[in-house]
Amino acid sequence: MKQIDFKKNLPFILLLILLGFLILCPLISIFAKAVIIDGRLDFYQAWQIITNSENLQTIYNSLLLGVSVVLCSTVIAVPTAFLLARTQLAKYSFLDIVFMVPFMTPPYIASMGWILFMQKNGLFQQLFPSTGALSENFFQFGGLVLVMSLHVFPFLMTMLKNAILNIPASLEESAAVFGAGKTKRLTKIFAPLLTGNYAIGALLVFVKTLSEYGTPYTLGRRIGFYVFTTDIHRYSTTAPVDFGSSASLSSILIFICMGMWMVQNYITNRTSYRLVSGKGTRPVQTELSKLGQFGAWLWIGIVVLIAIGIPYFAIISTSLIKLRGFGLAAGNFTFGHYKELLTTPKAISSIWNSLFLAVSSATICSILGTIVVLAVRKAKGFFKKALEAVSLLPEMLPSIVLVLGIMLFWNSIYKIIPLYNTIGIMVLAYVILYIPYTVSYVTSAFTQINESLLEAGRTFGATPFYVFRRITLPMISRGIFAGWMMIFIIAFRELVTASLIAPPNTLVISTYINREFEQGSVSLGMGMAVICVIITIIALLIFRKIVEPKEV
Amino acid sequence: MKKRIIYLLLVLSVFLSLVGCGGNDTAETSGETEGGLSGKVTVYMPSPAGLADKLAAAFTEKTGVEVEQFQGTTGEILARLEAEKANPVADVVILASWSDGLTLKAEGGLESYTPTAVDKINEGFIDEDHTLFGYSASAVAVIYNTTIIPELDADWDELANADYKDMIAIPDPEKSGAAKDFLAGFVTGLENGEAIMESWAANGLIVPGANKAALEAVTTGEKAILIAGVDYNGYSSIDKGEPLAIYYPASGTVINPRPAVIPNTAPNMDNAKAFVDFLFSEEAQQMVAEAYLLPGVNDVKADNRSNLDEIPVIPADWNKMMGIASETAAKLNDICK
Numbered sequence: 001m002k003q004i005d006f007k008k009n010l011p012f013i014l015l016l017i018l019l020g021f022l023i024l025c026p027l028i029s030i031f032a033k034a035v036i037i038d039g040r041l042d043f044y045q046a047w048q049i050i051t052n053s054e055n056l057q058t059i060y061n062s063l064l065l066g067v068s069v070v071l072c073s074t075v076i077a078v079p080t081a082f083l084l085a086r087t088q089l090a091k092y093s094f095l096d097i098v099f100m101v102p103f104m105t106p107p108y109i110a111s112m113g114w115i116l117f118m119q120k121n122g123l124f125q126q127l128f129p130s131t132g133a134l135s136e137n138f139f140q141f142g143g144l145v146l147v148m149s150l151h152v153f154p155f156l157m158t159m160l161k162n163a164i165l166n167i168p169a170s171l172e173e174s175a176a177v178f179g180a181g182k183t184k185r186l187t188k189i190f191a192p193l194l195t196g197n198y199a200i201g202a203l204l205v206f207v208k209t210l211s212e213y214g215t216p217y218t219l220g221r222r223i224g225f226y227v228f229t230t231d232i233h234r235y236s237t238t239a240p241v242d243f244g245s246s247a248s249l250s251s252i253l254i255f256i257c258m259g260m261w262m263v264q265n266y267i268t269n270r271t272s273y274r275l276v277s278g279k280g281t282r283p284v285q286t287e288l289s290k291l292g293q294f295g296a297w298l299w300i301g302i303v304v305l306i307a308i309g310i311p312y313f314a315i316i317s318t319s320l321i322k323l324r325g326f327g328l329a330a331g332n333f334t335f336g337h338y339k340e341l342l343t344t345p346k347a348i349s350s351i352w353n354s355l356f357l358a359v360s361s362a363t364i365c366s367i368l369g370t371i372v373v374l375a376v377r378k379a380k381g382f383f384k385k386a387l388e389a390v391s392l393l394p395e396m397l398p399s400i401v402l403v404l405g406i407m408l409f410w411n412s413i414y415k416i417i418p419l420y421n422t423i424g425i426m427v428l429a430y431v432i433l434y435i436p437y438t439v440s441y442v443t444s445a446f447t448q449i450n451e452s453l454l455e456a457g458r459t460f461g462a463t464p465f466y467v468f469r470r471i472t473l474p475m476i477s478r479g480i481f482a483g484w485m486m487i488f489i490i491a492f493r494e495l496v497t498a499s500l501i502a503p504p505n506t507l508v509i510s511t512y513i514n515r516e517f518e519q520g521s522v523s524l525g526m527g528m529a530v531i532c533v534i535i536t537i538i539a540l541l542i543f544r545k546i547v548e549p550k551e552v
Numbered sequence: 553m554k555k556r557i558i559y560l561l562l563v564l565s566v567f568l569s570l571v572g573c574g575g576n577d578t579a580e581t582s583g584e585t586e587g588g589l590s591g592k593v594t595v596y597m598p599s600p601a602g603l604a605d606k607l608a609a610a611f612t613e614k615t616g617v618e619v620e621q622f623q624g625t626t627g628e629i630l631a632r633l634e635a636e637k638a639n640p641v642a643d644v645v646i647l648a649s650w651s652d653g654l655t656l657k658a659e660g661g662l663e664s665y666t667p668t669a670v671d672k673i674n675e676g677f678i679d680e681d682h683t684l685f686g687y688s689a690s691a692v693a694v695i696y697n698t699t700i701i702p703e704l705d706a707d708w709d710e711l712a713n714a715d716y717k718d719m720i721a722i723p724d725p726e727k728s729g730a731a732k733d734f735l736a737g738f739v740t741g742l743e744n745g746e747a748i749m750e751s752w753a754a755n756g757l758i759v760p761g762a763n764k765a766a767l768e769a770v771t772t773g774e775k776a777i778l779i780a781g782v783d784y785n786g787y788s789s790i791d792k793g794e795p796l797a798i799y800y801p802a803s804g805t806v807i808n809p810r811p812a813v814i815p816n817t818a819p820n821m822d823n824a825k826a827f828v829d830f831l832f833s834e835e836a837q838q839m840v841a842e843a844y845l846l847p848g849v850n851d852v853k854a855d856n857r858s859n860l861d862e863i864p865v866i867p868a869d870w871n872k873m874m875g876i877a878s879e880t881a882a883k884l885n886d887i888c889k
Contacts, residue, residue: 120774121773236631323794325699325772325794414638420636499625500635503622504620505620505622511624515623517764
């Protein structure tokens, strides 16, 4: 006999209602546009759009891109995470920040940088004229995968690195005592322990790639590679605007992502190991030989060169060039663009707006997201699945669809809650969009915590709050902080949301850059991108100082 | 732990107060009126951003009415209007192309109004029902990089010659209203327009992105020739000193008035009408000319660009063009893949 204990489930019900209000209502608002035609419920039109044969090709393209990017970013992230967690390189904590830089760079800026570098008469050909048309080979599917992987691999890397740090030395040492060789320890202990975390990270990368718009639009369309999100954007922003069609198309994306999420859940559940337990643990250190160290630094150097060096060479040189038509030539350089940026009130206010949005949304997400994860762990059956699914939903569809939904919904209830057209709606939209990051990162941190620790706390008579504050929170704090940083970075440079939902007279960094690209000077836009990354780095350094005084 | 939380809260509150201060500065200076106007007017404007800012500042100075602007691409503006249907916010909407204006008009819901300066407005810059007010216009042209091609005056069909193989680019007509309207006019207005379009594709035409991105490909020398480049972008880049030149091919181009419209749901209707009148004032029209756009009235001339009477035109039948514009745009993108 199953019976829902109302009192026991009340917190879950309330949380589900809150999430439903924030996430489901906007989604319903926009999906209603797809199936309610002339006031009647009509699924035929939506079905027609979904089954349109042209879409099959774009779906195939999207999936191919997603899988390729997961593979490519794995190749970059796994060795890097290992080196940063396990070897002498671990003590250089500045590397953590360095490897965040590709992710701080707005994706459309990075791909513009690559295009400017590789194109005909581009920077590469200006530097090495003797190579001829060699660099133009970049403009194919492989180039697109590389650029997108370079952008998202920090996700996977951070998650793996945190997970590796939690693997205690004792496990591998005991294996060594029993005579297991290096390879055997790697394949039988190290790799299985990380599978669960890898699955979460890979899912994030996959979903992120599928719903990304900037790079496919700038680079993908140039090579004739069309994906789903570009179509969805086209439906929503070319006259006559048709939200219904973009919602119908998005439903396929949600379907695919939900499927991937189930697979990930299955893998993670089967391979969760309670690593963080009561016994004091000591992280493993692999001492690299001189040659090994050289190799490690070489690898780091190559990754940094490709992920940061090339795009930033293009971005910075563009921001310093006086006249774009003359390229890299003596006398064609100026600091004027930076001077102009730092003296324009609009530019300054856009920086403040972005900072405010990034800090507030990251903080709110961290709190709300952590509560959701805690509830998901406590809840059983229906509530468990429902809470988790709803909280991950925003990640699974292109942000434009959710943002349009938010706009439709909050306009329709404007009479009750007049939030639309204030900066508050932007904070709200960002929170809705980014809550999955906190949920993913904290869930990843939880997969390693041993339940026995909490039981021990309770056995010694601690109140639930005390257990949470002194045991749970410190152990998942690394996940929360990693999530905070990720959200801060993304929110700081978010474009699609800001360009649609920003109230009048409110510019943020990305819309400022976009405005300069569209109508002003590309150099000014690139200069702003550089400033954006510098500010992000400073903000992250301050944040680390505050939250990890002992570890840094 | 406690200390950290306090730190975090401190940092957060500093941010909040700083941003709060920044936001409040702008919202206090209304009250003065001319002709009994007060309050605000919300204007949705596409580019050029500099012009939008100047127009807004001048209107506020003249009438005391605060201008709240949302600047975005035409697509973003249309999406916003659609999403706000339940709670309309915009008083005046400015669009970058006449066809987008006609689309909005076809959906209904535009206010009819006769601007005070109606006699001066260029022919074809206001529709019969007085709902679309073309306060400025652009034309598309050929813009080329002079470091690659020193001199060029080829007509549209000659751009498909082998001399220009793999050197030509065009703005994405699904992103640029100007390019879309041009193609529509080109295909309906010229006998062999569609064939010429196909011959460009065969000659290696690429679609690098919206207006500015396409011009960028030519400025940096990736491609040499931009077909259907928006002329005011070209003029302003040339004035900055970029190695570019611009001309209108002999068989003509499409003049595209940029309409302002007033939704009949405008919350500040009087201010909206005053703003439209202001757009046709001499002061505003001078600003339009300074932004390298064609003025919308016949008594203001631009001295930094070709004027209306100097540009060869393809006769534009907007009704016919509207019928095929989207199809043609999609077709171009398809054959250039």
